[in-house]
Amino acid sequence: MQQHARVDEPIRSDATKDFLRGASIIREIKACRIEFVISVPDITTSEGLLRPLARESAPRLIRVCKEDEGVGICAGLAYTGRRALLLIQQTGLLDSLNAVRGVAVEYALPICMMVGLLQKEPGVPPQKSKRYGVRIIEPILDAMGIVYHEIEDEADVSRIGPAIDHAYAQSHPVVLLIGRSPS
Amino acid sequence: MMKRDDCLKALARHVTDADIVLPVYATAFDWIAIRPHPLNYLSHGAMGLASSHALGLALGRPDKRLIVLDGDGSLLRNLGSLVTIAEVAPKNLFHFVCENGTYEANGGHPIPGRGHVDFAGFARSAGYRAVYEFADIKIFAQQIGDVLAQQGPIFADLKIVSSGPQERDYGRLHGPHVRQAFKEALAAS
Numbered sequence: 001m002q003q004h005a006r007v008d009e010p011i012r013s014d015a016t017k018d019f020l021r022g023a024s025i026i027r028e029i030k031a032c033r034i035e036f037v038i039s040v041p042d043i044t045t046s047e048g049l050l051r052p053l054a055r056e057s058a059p060r061l062i063r064v065c066k067e068d069e070g071v072g073i074c075a076g077l078a079y080t081g082r083r084a085l086l087l088i089q090q091t092g093l094l095d096s097l098n099a100v101r102g103v104a105v106e107y108a109l110p111i112c113m114m115v116g117l118l119q120k121e122p123g124v125p126p127q128k129s130k131r132y133g134v135r136i137i138e139p140i141l142d143a144m145g146i147v148y149h150e151i152e153d154e155a156d157v158s159r160i161g162p163a164i165d166h167a168y169a170q171s172h173p174v175v176l177l178i179g180r181s182p183s
Numbered sequence: 184m185m186k187r188d189d190c191l192k193a194l195a196r197h198v199t200d201a202d203i204v205l206p207v208y209a210t211a212f213d214w215i216a217i218r219p220h221p222l223n224y225l226s227h228g229a230m231g232l233a234s235s236h237a238l239g240l241a242l243g244r245p246d247k248r249l250i251v252l253d254g255d256g257s258l259l260r261n262l263g264s265l266v267t268i269a270e271v272a273p274k275n276l277f278h279f280v281c282e283n284g285t286y287e288a289n290g291g292h293p294i295p296g297r298g299h300v301d302f303a304g305f306a307r308s309a310g311y312r313a314v315y316e317f318a319d320i321k322i323f324a325q326q327i328g329d330v331l332a333q334q335g336p337i338f339a340d341l342k343i344v345s346s347g348p349q350e351r352d353y354g355r356l357h358g359p360h361v362r363q364a365f366k367e368a369l370a371a372s
Contacts (some may be wrong), residue, residue, distance in 0.1 A: 036242065062242075062271060064235075065263025072232035072264075076239020079224075079369055084239070102228030107362060 017153050018123065022048035022182035024157045025114075029059065032161040034085045034112075036077060038062045038070040042089035044116030048182030050087060059085070067092035068099035074111045075103050083168060086113045090137050093175070097140070104173035105144055111173040112164050114151075122180040126150065141175055152179035185320040187281055188213050188346035191252075193324040194279075197331050198250065201372065203240055205233045206252035208288040210281045211356055212349045214252060221368030225356040231260030234268060234278055241273035241335075244369070248275050248331070255282040255302065256294045262305060268336050269310030276335040278306070281343050288351065306338035318342035 026049070029037070037059045041050055054061050064070045070086040077084045093100070093115050104111035120126060120134045129135050141148045147167070149159045160176055167174040187210065195218045198204060205224045206214040215223060224240065227233045237249045258265075258280050268276060284297040294300070307314045315330060317323040317339060330337060355361065 062267070064267045066261070068229065068232065069235040069238075069261060069264050069267055071229075072227070072235025073239035073242070075228070076236040076241070077243045078239075079366055080240060080243025081370075082243040099229040099232060103232065104228075107226060107228055 017155070020048075020152070020154055020157070020178075020180050020182040022052055024154060025049055025151075025160065025182055026053060026056075028157050028160040029085060029164075032083070032164045034059045034083045034164065036060050036062055036073075036082065036084040037087050038064055038073050038084055039087040040064055040067050040070070040089070040092050042087065042092070042116035042178075043118055044089065044120075044178055044181050045087060045114070049178075053087075066095070068096035071096055071099040071103050071111055075107070075109050078109050078111070078168075083164070084112070085164070086111065087116075088113065089116050089118050090133065090177075091118060093137070094133075094140075097144075100146070100173065101144065105146065108171050109173065110167040110171050112167050112176070113173065114160075114176045114178060116178045120179050123152070126177060126179065137177065146173050146175055148175040148177055150177050150179055184318055184342050184344045185323060186346055187283070187341075187343040188217065189320050190281075190317075190323060190341055190343055191217050193320065194250075194327055197328045199248075202248045202250055203237075203244075203369070204250045204252065205237050205240075207233045207254050207257050209345065209349060209351075210252045210254060212351055213346050215355060221364050222372065224365055226362050226365075228357075231257045231264075233257065234261060234264040237276055237278070238264070238268055238271060238273065241276045242271070245273070245275055247372070249273070249277065250331075251276070251278045253278065253280045254287070255280055255284065255300075256286040256289075258302065259294060259296075259300075265306055265309035265311070265338075269306075272310075272312070273336055274334045276337075277331060278311070278336060278338045279341055280339075281341050283343050283345060287345060302340045303338065306340075311336050311338040313337050315339040316342070
């Protein structure tokens with residue numbers, strides 16, 4: 001199981017560094033046949049991603065009260081062959097770890113989570129963050145054996161589709177860590 | 184109060200081969216003894232999540248009726264799901280809570296608010312399309328067919344007592360073979 005995102009580092013250029021577009025992420029999500037986005041609002045992705053998604057008819061946005069609900073909803077959808085993305089903040093990921101443990105990991109289900117990293121400094125790797133709440137995320141995912149990818153710059157967006165396709169093909173969870181606010 | 188197994192037997196008479204049923208914990212062990220079926224969805228992974236799994240199934244398979252047999256302790260862990268379900272308003276979701284006032288599968292300790300928490304009130308204020316309470320087996324047996332014939336989301340609080348001692352082999356709920364059998368049955372259904 002791949003434990004880190006940057007094993008196959010994409011070629012970067014100044015044209016794709018230091019920014020991230022919500023429109024690119026949405027295009028990637030649609031291209032990999034996500035039909036439902038399940039979300040508790042996350043401040044990192046609020047304006048650039050969640051708000052434009054809410055204006056679209058597809059994928060269908062389902063607003064939930066708590067992130068572990070979303071894990072259950074994504075599981076039910078997975079059994080029906082419909083693809084979903086859980087869009088949350090890392091605080092919500094931490095809150096729902098038991099559901100992620102039981103449903104996603106132990107049942108080996110393709111629960112795909114896009115997780116905004118609240119208070120992460122743009123351009124700083126999560127594990128180098130000054131914020132405790134950011135630094136601990138990747139070690140926790142490592143301990144749980146969950147594949148994750150850092151989505152920090154525009155060049156990283158192309159990782160999203162293959163990561164989701166792989167999760168569904170191999171039936172395992174995946175976490176996409178959003179490291180800066182998409183424009 | 185109704186004996187849980189009497190209640191489930193009355194319900195089972197109105198469940199078809201096309202329906203998906205999601206029973207939890209002690210109710211699940213009674214249910215699979217009364218109505219073993221590959222479309223019983225038994226693996227919820229974490230306490231409280233049955234209704235959320237059901238919502239996902241309801242969205243993915245609007246042609247199927249989803250019947251959740253929740254526990255009162257379980258529902259208390261996921262009260263927000265009542266609001267989410269009411270907001271999404273799936274026509275094919277029927278949410279029952281078996282209220283016995285205890286965490287029966289975890290030692291029989293009382294739930295917080297036992298005896299005065301109003302589960303039907305929670306569902307009503309969340310916005311379920313219709314809400315029922317049943318404490319008499321004769322009335323439940325008479326009315327359950329009509330309840331299940333309605334458009335969801337429907338909620339029913341079943342005031343029950345335990346059916347008695349159970350042999351709880353959790354492998355029958357969470358084993359990989361159980362999930363695989365469900366997956367295959369759903370794909371074929």
